Amino acid sequence: MKVNGSVASLEVEPWVSLLDALRERLGVTGPKKGCDQGACGACTVLADGVRINSCLALAIQYDGREITTIEGVAHPLKEAFIRHDGFQCGYCTSGQICSAIGMLAEHAAGMPSAVADSGALSEAEVRERMSGNLCRCGAYNGIVDAIMEVSG
Amino acid sequence: MRPFAYIKAADVESAVQAAAEPGTKFLGGGTNLVDLMREGVERPDTLVDVTGLPYDTVEELPGGGLRIGALVRNSTLAADRRVRTRYPVLSQALLSGASGQLRNMATVGGNLLQRTCCPYFYDTASACNKREPGSGCDALEGFNRGCAILGVSEHCIATHPSDMCVALAALDAVVEVRGVGGTRRVPLADLHRLPGDTPQVETTLEAGDLITAVELPPVPAAARSRYRKVRDRASYAFALVSVAAALEVRDGTVTDVRLALGGVAPKPWRAREAERILLGGLADEAAFRRAAEAELAAAAVRQGNAFKTTLAVSTIVATLRELNEEAAR
Numbered sequence: 213m214k215v216n217g218s219v220a221s222l223e224v225e226p227w228v229s230l231l232d233a234l235r236e237r238l239g240v241t242g243p244k245k246g247c248d249q250g251a252c253g254a255c256t257v258l259a260d261g262v263r264i265n266s267c268l269a270l271a272i273q274y275d276g277r278e279i280t281t282i283e284g285v286a287h288p289l290k291e292a293f294i295r296h297d298g299f300q301c302g303y304c305t306s307g308q309i310c311s312a313i314g315m316l317a318e319h320a321a322g323m324p325s326a327v328a329d330s331g332a333l334s335e336a337e338v339r340e341r342m343s344g345n346l347c348r349c350g351a352y353n354g355i356v357d358a359i360m361e362v363s364g
Numbered sequence: 365m366r367p368f369a370y371i372k373a374a375d376v377e378s379a380v381q382a383a384a385e386p387g388t389k390f391l392g393g394g395t396n397l398v399d400l401m402r403e404g405v406e407r408p409d410t411l412v413d414v415t416g417l418p419y420d421t422v423e424e425l426p427g428g429g430l431r432i433g434a435l436v437r438n439s440t441l442a443a444d445r446r447v448r449t450r451y452p453v454l455s456q457a458l459l460s461g462a463s464g465q466l467r468n469m470a471t472v473g474g475n476l477l478q479r480t481c482c483p484y485f486y487d488t489a490s491a492c493n494k495r496e497p498g499s500g501c502d503a504l505e506g507f508n509r510g511c512a513i514l515g516v517s518e519h520c521i522a523t524h525p526s527d528m529c530v531a532l533a534a535l536d537a538v539v540e541v542r543g544v545g546g547t548r549r550v551p552l553a554d555l556h557r558l559p560g561d562t563p564q565v566e567t568t569l570e571a572g573d574l575i576t577a578v579e580l581p582p583v584p585a586a587a588r589s590r591y592r593k594v595r596d597r598a599s600y601a602f603a604l605v606s607v608a609a610a611l612e613v614r615d616g617t618v619t620d621v622r623l624a625l626g627g628v629a630p631k632p633w634r635a636r637e638a639e640r641i642l643l644g645g646l647a648d649e650a651a652f653r654r655a656a657e658a659e660l661a662a663a664a665v666r667q668g669n670a671f672k673t674t675l676a677v678s679t680i681v682a683t684l685r686e687l688n689e690e691a692a693r
Contacts, residue, residue, distance in 0.1 A: 226368060227368060248402065250466055264468055270394060273394070273415065311465065314465075323439065323442070340598075341464055343598075
């Protein structure tokens, strides 16, 4: 795999998730293990630019792919999260930011959501499109503000 | 996770051959299977990864239908311009399911075989006839708020959880299956089985059968169609009740109607009785209610899910009313 721009060669058993391969084998600990069931989004990474839950991805299926984690992200969202107080404990933040980057790319590509078909990104739509990322501190207002600022 | 062998399928023949062996499962997006394996509910010895097979495109069919490869991702299908124009109910159903990340991973073929979200199925400490035949069903007298009310048996009241399948049921989709004996076509209505006394047997597929495509026939009425999903929170939750509906009205009379329900049955539930009552009759609220109540007349409720009968009726009526109002504009 190519992880954050560097080629990473590793041998893993088929049952090792992409999340565990990144964290335990490569020491890339930005993606967090929350629920380990695809429900919380803390493990979100970009695979060839597309956001996925790395906990449900088997590493072996991502052979040759380009994986981007929070460590490989240089994006105005990082600053915006700080400015808008978009985190408290910070555990979900790396997944939130990776997910938001993937989400903004999906919206820019004209992909619809359950809230709206096209057009400018509304706050309601940000909430819908980001609903796969949970924040137990409830920092949603700051997260939405940060995303709105960067998207606008 | 329990160790297993992994095979990356090079072609469909070898995939089908390998999967015909006991203890073998196909791996697509993994969003449901990997989760169930981690919980110890699924315990395959071998996974055959089919994601490298060439079934990842949406193609036009002669006559105006669409052929959807089984490996098309849910997000890709939801965004497909042809689906959004000709079958909006399908795009809406896909977009109402799971989250952005999961839709980017999940495949159409995998979604057809998504297993129930019944909490007792997921909890290996509970009795579940679907997970362990003959062990009983803790849902019958337990927390059954999410459970089914139509097509159930005394052995199982689990729901089929897929939103996509409810839309496909309304659209008369046909599933293309490649098995050891060759390729065959199975109407979606015949793919999923009701639980009866064998709730562990969920489909009519046989060992080695690989779903390769889903075909949508042309359904002109589907240009005006809708998926309406009712759940405990605004997003990212399974349906309590969902309705997939397409309605064609001329001069106040229903000339075509397709209606399917989710969240209420162990399979995507085509509401044939309601359709029969509606077709050829007046398109008004009284008729919508009469049809919905007739469809739900067979409901077998439990303490926790009795509310689903009235919720299903009102959701059907509301969805048809909206489509009818749009038609009148």
